[in-house]
Amino acid sequence: MALIIWDGRYSVGIESLDWDHIVIASLINHLDEVKQHHGDEQTVAAIVRALIRMAYEHFAREELLFVRYDYPELHDHRREHRLLEEQLEELYAAYQRTPDPEISREIMELLNYWLVGHILKVDKRYAAFLAARVR
Template structure:
C-alpha cells in the first residue's frame, strides 16, 4: 500500500492551498483505510467521488489565483488539472462498471503518484510568481 501521508515536503506556504492539498492526501488515506478493511464497492466509490469533488474545487481555486495574478503558465497548469480530472473520471467509471479491469490499489497509487508529482513540480513552479503577486494571502 502506498503511503499517502502529508509531510513538510508538500508545504507551499500558502495556507489555503496547503489545507486543500492536505485534504486530498487525507482522502487518499481514507481510501487506503477502506481498501485495507475490504470495504464494499459502494464505500470505495463514495470516497473516490469525494476526492473528485475536492480535487475539482481545489483546482478551480488554484486556477483562479493563477488567472487573477496573470501567471504565464496558467493555461498549461489548467490543462494538467483537466487531464488528471479526465483520468480520474475514467478510472472511477471503470472500477464501477468493470471492477476486475483495475484494482482499488491501482487507483490509490494513481492518485498518490499524481498528487505528489504535481505539487512538487507544477505547483512549486507557480510559487515565486504567486508570492510576488500577492502579499496578503491567507
C-alpha cells in the same frame, strides 16, 4: 503502497491551497485504510467520489488564483490538471459501470502518484509567484 504523509516540503506557501493538498492526501490515506480492512465497495465508492470532487474543486481554486494574478504558466499548469481529469473520468466511468475493487485501487494509485509528483514539481512552480501576491 507508499502513502502521502503531508509535511512542510509539500507546502506551496498559500495556506488555503496547502489545506486542499492536506485534505486530498488524507482522503487517499483514508481510502487506502478502508481498502486494507476490506471495507465494502459502497464505502469505497463514497470516498472515491469525495476524492474526485475535492481534486476538481482544488484545481478550480488554483486556476482561479492563476487567472486573478496573471500567472505566466497558467496554460501549462491547466493542461496538467485537464490531463489528470481525463484519466480520472475514464477510470471513474469504468468504475461506475463495474464497481470493481481493482478499479478503485487504480483511481487511488493514480491520485496518489500523480498528486505527489504534481505538488512537488508543478504546484511548487507557482509557490514563490503566488506567495508574493496573495494576501
